[in-house]
Amino acid sequence: MVKIQQFFAKYRQLIVTLMTVLLALAEAARWLGQMTVGYQVVMIIVGIIGLIPILLTAISSLQVRLVSIDVLVSIAVIGAFIIGEYNEAAIVTWLFMLGEVLEEITLRKTRSAVKQLDDLAPQTASVIDSDGTTHQEDVDFLDPGMHVLIRTGSQVPVDGRVLTGTALVNEASITGESRMVHKQVGDEVFAGTILENGTITVNTTAAGDNTTFGKIIELVDEAQDSQTKTQRFIDKFSQYYTPFVLLVAVLVGIITRDLRLAITVMVLGCPGALVIGVPASTVAGIGNGARRGILFKGSNVMDTLRHVDTVAFDKTGTLTVGRPTVQTLLVLKGDRQTIIDQAVAIERLANHPLAQAITNLKPRQELHPTNLQTIKGQGLRAQIAQQEFLIGNRNLVSDVITNNTKLNHELNRITHAGNSVVIFASADHTELAIFGIQDQLRPQAALALQQLKQLGVTRLIMLTGDNQNTARKIADDLPIDEFHAGMLPADKADFIKEEQTKGHQLAFVGDGINDSPALSVADVAVAMGSGTDVAMDVSDLVLVKSNLNSLVASFQLASQTIKNMNENILIALLTVLLLFVGLFVGYIEMASGMLIHELSILIVIFNSMRLIKYLPKLDSYQFLSPNNNLE
Incomplete structure (x- = not known):
C-alpha cells in the first residue's frame, strides 16, 4: 500500500492532468454525440482513479485512529458510486486531487523565502594544503583551524578570521544589508556571504551546520515546524470536528432517508481550509522574518x-552600539604603561564590551595571565608573574575602596561624567587605576x-x-x-x-x-x-x-501573522456555514459544493502568501528588502 501511495504522490500532477483530459472528453462526447453510456464509463474510470489515493490515505489515517478529511471524501465517493451518481464521484475526486496539487504549488511558494536561504548555503571550499596548493573540499568535512582561500566573486564557505589579504564582502545573507563591508587581517567573515572584491585566506572557526549561517537555517526550519496555540487548538478541533461531521451526515441520512443528501453533507463539511490556513500563515510569516534577519524560534x-x-x-x-572606548585612565598607584599592559592581557580573556574597550589600548609588551577566575557580575581575578590582580567593578575591589577617600572621590567624579568605571588593582595594593569608559547610543x-x-x-x-x-x-x-x-x-x-x-x-x-x-x-x-x-x-x-528597528519589525510581523491566521480561520468557517445554508435551501450540490470548498482552500493560501511581501512600517528608517540597508 505504501508503494502505491508513493506512486500517486510522485505522479499526482500527471494523474490530475489525465483526469482533466478524460473529463473534458466525456463532456464533449455527452454534448456532441449523446454518448450517454460512454460518458458514464469515463466518469467511472475518473472516479476510480481519483478514489484510490484518497482511499489509501483514509485507511492510513484510520490505522492511527484519526478520522481525516480523506475519510469523509472516501465515504462520500463510495456512496455516490452506490447510488449511481458516477459523474458526482468523478468530479468530487477530481476537485479534491486538483486542490491538493494547487495547495502543493502555492505552499511551495510560501516556503520560497526559506528555500532562498537553503540555496545560499555554501557547499565546498578551497582548502590550502601544507605545501601551498589548494583542493576543493566539502564544507561538512572541514575542521576548525583549516585555512581556506577565497577569491573575488566567490562565496565565503566558512566562519573564520582573515589571515592574509583584504576584501569587500557583501553580508546581506547574514545581516540583511547589502552594503559592502571592508575586511582585513583579524576581521571575522561569515559563511554564506559573498566576496565582491579582493582575495583573502581565512582561518576556519566553524563550518557546515555550525556556522552562523547554518544556525540561521536550522532556527528557521525548527520554527516552521512549531505551532502557535491557535494552530494546536485548530488541530485538536479538527480531530473532533471531522467525526462530528460524519455523525451529522449519518443522522441526516436516517432522518431524511436521503442518502444523496447525507453524502453531500460529508463532502461539504470537510475542514480543509481550516486545517491548512494556520500553518500556511506560520510558514509565510517566519519566512518573511528570516529574509529580513528576524529569526523567530517558533510560531x-x-x-x-x-x-x-x-x-x-x-x-x-543593546541600547548602545556595544563598542565602548576608554575616555579616561586615571592611575592612582603604579606605572601607567605597565598597568595598561597588565589590564589588556587580562581583559583579552573576557568578552564583555567594557573589556573590549580596554583591549583596544596599545600594550607595550605581551603578557600571559594564569589562574583566570571569572567572578559573576563583578569582574576577573588573574595572576601575572606570580602577582595577583583584580579588574572589575566596585564590588570586586570593595576592600580597596573602603576608607580610600581619594579613590571614592575620583570614582564619583568619573561616573558623574557619564562614564562606566572599571577598577584595576593589584592584590598587594601597589597598583591602582580607574578606567572611565563610555559607549554611544x-x-x-x-x-x-x-x-x-x-x-x-x-x-x-x-x-x-x-x-x-x-x-x-x-x-x-x-x-x-x-x-x-x-x-x-x-x-x-x-x-x-x-x-x-x-x-x-x-x-x-x-x-x-x-x-x-x-x-x-x-x-x-x-x-x-x-x-x-x-x-x-x-x-x-x-x-x-x-538593530532595534528589527525589534519594531518583529512586533509588527508577529501581529500581522496572527491577524492573517485569524482571517484564514474566519474564511474557512464562513465557507462551511454558507455551504450548509446553500445545501439546505437547495442552491448547492455535491460537485458545486466541493468546488467552493477547494476554492476556499486556495483563498486562505493566497491570503497567507500576502505575508511574504509584507513590509513592516518603520518611520524614518525604511525597512526595504532583504537586500537593502536596514538602517
Whole structure:
C-alpha cells in the first residue's frame, strides 16, 4: 500500500492532468454525440482513479485512529458510486486531487523565502594544503583551524578570521544589508556571504551546520515546524470536528432517508481550509522574518510577542552600539604603561564590551595571565608573574575602596561624567587605576523605542549593571519609563520574575552571557545577533542585524501573522456555514459544493502568501528588502 501511495504522490500532477483530459472528453462526447453510456464509463474510470489515493490515505489515517478529511471524501465517493451518481464521484475526486496539487504549488511558494536561504548555503571550499596548493573540499568535512582561500566573486564557505589579504564582502545573507563591508587581517567573515572584491585566506572557526549561517537555517526550519496555540487548538478541533461531521451526515441520512443528501453533507463539511490556513500563515510569516534577519524560534513566539506589554533592555550592546572606548585612565598607584599592559592581557580573556574597550589600548609588551577566575557580575581575578590582580567593578575591589577617600572621590567624579568605571588593582595594593569608559547610543534607538510604544508596549525599562549616573545619562536621552542600575545578572532575572507575578507579559532584550539568566525567564527572550552564543541559544527571537528597528519589525510581523491566521480561520468557517445554508435551501450540490470548498482552500493560501511581501512600517528608517540597508 505504501508503494502505491508513493506512486500517486510522485505522479499526482500527471494523474490530475489525465483526469482533466478524460473529463473534458466525456463532456464533449455527452454534448456532441449523446454518448450517454460512454460518458458514464469515463466518469467511472475518473472516479476510480481519483478514489484510490484518497482511499489509501483514509485507511492510513484510520490505522492511527484519526478520522481525516480523506475519510469523509472516501465515504462520500463510495456512496455516490452506490447510488449511481458516477459523474458526482468523478468530479468530487477530481476537485479534491486538483486542490491538493494547487495547495502543493502555492505552499511551495510560501516556503520560497526559506528555500532562498537553503540555496545560499555554501557547499565546498578551497582548502590550502601544507605545501601551498589548494583542493576543493566539502564544507561538512572541514575542521576548525583549516585555512581556506577565497577569491573575488566567490562565496565565503566558512566562519573564520582573515589571515592574509583584504576584501569587500557583501553580508546581506547574514545581516540583511547589502552594503559592502571592508575586511582585513583579524576581521571575522561569515559563511554564506559573498566576496565582491579582493582575495583573502581565512582561518576556519566553524563550518557546515555550525556556522552562523547554518544556525540561521536550522532556527528557521525548527520554527516552521512549531505551532502557535491557535494552530494546536485548530488541530485538536479538527480531530473532533471531522467525526462530528460524519455523525451529522449519518443522522441526516436516517432522518431524511436521503442518502444523496447525507453524502453531500460529508463532502461539504470537510475542514480543509481550516486545517491548512494556520500553518500556511506560520510558514509565510517566519519566512518573511528570516529574509529580513528576524529569526523567530517558533510560531508560538509570535503569539506571545503580541501580548507583551513591557520590554526590558540591557544597556550595553543593546541600547548602545556595544563598542565602548576608554575616555579616561586615571592611575592612582603604579606605572601607567605597565598597568595598561597588565589590564589588556587580562581583559583579552573576557568578552564583555567594557573589556573590549580596554583591549583596544596599545600594550607595550605581551603578557600571559594564569589562574583566570571569572567572578559573576563583578569582574576577573588573574595572576601575572606570580602577582595577583583584580579588574572589575566596585564590588570586586570593595576592600580597596573602603576608607580610600581619594579613590571614592575620583570614582564619583568619573561616573558623574557619564562614564562606566572599571577598577584595576593589584592584590598587594601597589597598583591602582580607574578606567572611565563610555559607549554611544544606537542611532535608531530613540525612534525605535517610540514606535514600540505606538505598537502597544506600555513600559520600557532599562536594566544594567552599570552605575547610576551612567544609566541615568542613557535613560535621559531615550523614552525610557524607568531604569535600574547596579544590577547583577541574578538581579535582572529576579526583577523580571517579580514583574511577571504582577501580571505583566515581559520581553527582555540582551546580548551577553550575563544576560542569559534574564533571557531564560522572560516571556519572550530577544538576543542581538552580535551577542554571545549563550544569549542566542536561550533566546526566543534573534535579531541577526543588531538593530532595534528589527525589534519594531518583529512586533509588527508577529501581529500581522496572527491577524492573517485569524482571517484564514474566519474564511474557512464562513465557507462551511454558507455551504450548509446553500445545501439546505437547495442552491448547492455535491460537485458545486466541493468546488467552493477547494476554492476556499486556495483563498486562505493566497491570503497567507500576502505575508511574504509584507513590509513592516518603520518611520524614518525604511525597512526595504532583504537586500537593502536596514538602517
